[in-house]
Amino acid sequence: MRWLLSSTIVAAGVALAAGSAQAVDLTIVSWGGAYTASQQKAYHDPYMAANADVNIINDDNAAEGLAKVRAQVESNNVTWDIVDMVAADAITACDEGLIMEIDPDTWLAPAPDGTPASEDFFAGTLSPGGTNCFIPQIVYSTTFGYRTDAFEGDQPSTIADVFDMEKYPGKRSLERRPINNLEWALLADGVAPADVYATLSTDEGVQRALAKLDTIKDQVVWWTKGAQPPQLLADGEVVMASAYNGRLFSAIAEKNQPIAMLWDRQVFDLDGWVVPVGVKDLEAVKAYLYFATDTQRLADQAKFISYGPARYSSAPLVGNHADLGIDMKPHMPTDPNNAATIFDFDYVWWADHRAELDEVFNTWLAK
């Protein structure tokens, strides 16, 4: 029955596609809001200008990307062409066989100086967690912002300050999941960065991290959507919050909120493109990706949002903000001044421990 159903849908889809053979519709799924807008300006608009037969349809459902890609692939009814995913989700999707493997040097454009793509993207970013289904666009970081009017005298400057309720009293906001929070708790508790995951691999280590989090538990507002922490900071609901650096930049530079960045132990993550298995028009998808991930395009995106392009060759091309005219380089998480104490996030370790630690974390949270 399922086969009958899906083949009917596929047949209907084929019939529809045949009817509009001239124009190519590409459904590109992203996060909506300012992020999709930056992609629209940096990638979509120039691509459509150069290719009159291509029509790009934005779908803002990336937050549900993993589940929906799985549903589409399992029912043989793939309507999405390209999906924006964070690296951790891409690893899961790749493991599950839901997204296509990528050959960087045939799919992606080389750098202007001829360096092949496989060497021009930041090392390891094309194969997070050992998978090879992911095309990175940007490096973003999850880091802290704090209200500049909250504390007299010293302002918070290290990750330990986040956990220091005496010196820096007030509510905090953290993401409602174990990832990053457990690492930061251990780092604040004095664990050396290199030992964090080894510590967390033991029950005692997890309990140690939770015990550190216990010291601020009553004062934490837990966020689930990226838009929440900048809002909480802007409203004065919290004095410190973990957030995506681009969201904080927007609150600081575009909305002039009294917020400052705390870059210590920022956690890099990658956001990029994946292609669902069974995509209808692979050639059109590849043509778009070749264009949209080249050196200039990635550098262009940084004009509209403060995330760092994932290519070495793009970094020197990052210019000024398109509207504000300020130099974007110091606002990039990859800027040397910001990246001095980055924490190396371990995708593989989390793929192993996510299921278990979700339960542990949620139990701790509920009690």
Add this chain to the structure above:
Amino acid sequence: MSTAADDTLRTADGVPLKTSLRRATARRRVRTFLLVVPILAFLMVTFVFPVVDMMFRSVDNQIVSSVLPRTTLAIQSWDPGSEELPPEFVYEALVLDIQESFKDKTLGRAGRRLNYEKSGVMSLFRKSGRRAKRITEAPFKDQVLAIDERWADLETWQLIHQESSALTESYFLSAADLRVDYKGEISWKAEERRIYLFLFYRTLWMSGLITVFCLLLGYPIAFLLATLPPRHSNLLLILVLLPFWTSLLVRTTAWIALLQSEGVLNDLMVFLGFISDDGRLQMIHNKIGTFVAMTHILLPFMILPLYSVMKTIPSSYMRAARSLGASPFTSFVRVYMPNTVPGIGAGCILVFILSIGYYITPALVGGRTGTFISNIIALHISETLNWGLAAALGVILLALVLLLYFLYDRIVGVANMKLG
């Protein structure tokens, strides 16, 4: 009915009356059926299939045996209770399975499946997939053990043995904070991982309280709606329905703006001197937030069934009760209220069922202490992709709803329920 042919009632031209009647009504029955075909098909596709599919996913375990067919077959001859590792031929089967599934890109799925039961299997499989390519000849066991020492761990093999069958109970056990070991013995999970029963419990009691709040707030409104002259009641009805015209997110965000500690309500109370600036009340990102926002969102679902029942209660009932000597209060309690029971039942069932399934609102305003089991289900659906566990949690939730519905039927009677 008589079997003798002579006794059969016949029409004027000798056809048995029953046959004739059946023919005469056949056309009508076909037409009736055709009328319901579209909705039937719609329900099958959008409701029955997904529910059945979900139920199946909660026990489906074919992924392990389909990715590791040789291994799961070979390991049947091994006793998981023995203190020894499986024999050489099991390792040989494993190597062949891993090589094949690594090429097909299916190894990761089995790894993720087994990783739910034991952290680390995921990376063990991925690592083994990359390295097993090189193994081409015996001894397989030694070479596999050389890849990763976890292949020498009895627990790894016990797990594969345990999850070899096509159906599994482990999702359901996990959803009830239980685990099963290779011996088939069921035990509680470690205490710091027991979360689901607690969340079920919290979901139920908070939803129950939300239902009570909706009833307490909605009953007077519904009474007003039903008794006011139409000119006023229409306006009131529009006010009641107004929340439906705004999106859920907007309403929820509005509650945040109202209730947060730097929000409108706290500002007002500080301004009026009820509380000090340092003593602002925490009314959101906790249970209170969930209660307030959910009660507000679900209130119309209580008011409308109540209103539709109350509208049909003639005003003469109350007057009759008064004329018979009952005070206004007695008249209301003894005569009016019993007649609204169908509406109370319908409203409560509706609100309660909607409440235990809500997840957006609790996620945004519930904070640490005001989130529901549905938030965890959503996490497993869209983030961890553990659909088996999500399905098991969903089936348990469904069973709870059916159980409550059954209890309601026994106590009040479903026939006594009126949705309008």
Add this chain to the structure above:
Amino acid sequence: MIQDAQDIVVFDRVQKSYDGETLVVKDLNLGIKTGEFLTMLGPSGSGKTTCLMMLAGFEPATHGEIYLNDKPINKVAPHRRNIGMVFQDYALFPHMTVTENLGFPLKVRKFRKSEIEAKVKRALDMVRLPEFGGRRPGQLSGGQQQRVAVARALVFEPDIVLMDEPLGALDKNLREEMQYEIKHLHEELGVTIVYVTHDQSEALTMSNRIAVFNDGVIQQLASPSVLYEQPENRFVAQFIGENNRLHGRVKSVEGQHCHVDLDGGGTIRALNVRVEGAGVRTTLSLRPERVIVACQEGEVDNRIVGRVEELIYLGDHIRARLSVSGTEEFVVKIPNTDRHSALREGTDVNLGWAAEDCRALDAPAEVAEPA
């Protein structure tokens, strides 16, 4: 108004307005005697139900006072008035059995359980439903529900029972049966009943006295026979029973009688009821059964020629519609005896009636003077 010693209810200059602009009840003065069956009769909107609701306590009087047993009750809550009431829709409580319905007024009065049982049983016997105590109202027929409603209004032995068009929902046969049943209950129990209806035959059948309402005013308060035989004004004559109207101008007044020139020709001698003097306009009212067909010269006071327009055979009598003095709606009822055989449609016939049967009443204001 001077209160009669035996009046159980007195309306004293009662006025009622819902919107503050128009009066639904205008200056009502009415005494209801203990033990009588008084019917408030009138078309819808005449104010009769409003009066009943004011008496029951569900509507406050805008002005004036209502007395029950000589005590003012304007400020007494409905449930303290001890007034039984039967509603148009019966208002039986659907969630209670018949026994519980009947027991309700006793229970709220804190009667003992055994007493309640005895009284309920007696009430069920009284309305001939002894077997139906365990049923719910929804399982009873319309007539049975009606009887239960009556029994419930009587079971707590109120001073007075109000009935608001209680038979309106029943079909014709059942309605007539119930009319007699209620009448008999009234006679047996001697309770005071105030009954509201718009059905004049129902009012005539059951009542001791009838108050005819129109436009917020009691037009006439009298026994059924007086109302029928001697209507005081045109409205009452028209509303109660069938009635022939002839319009004309008073020619002369002679004590109890007057002579009237009909607009359509002819002069009629009539009983002077509401005529102020010669020259004013008047409506003559004449019951169809009082008209003598083929009447001889000198047999009665009045004699006039009519043309038969239509004959309707009704078994026990024949109904004839005639053209008389300009109106084509003059109706005559002829007993089924051999006199009617003279009548043929389209032929002329002599009609006559006694002056005592023809009442000269007020003229409608809207009828214009004929040219």
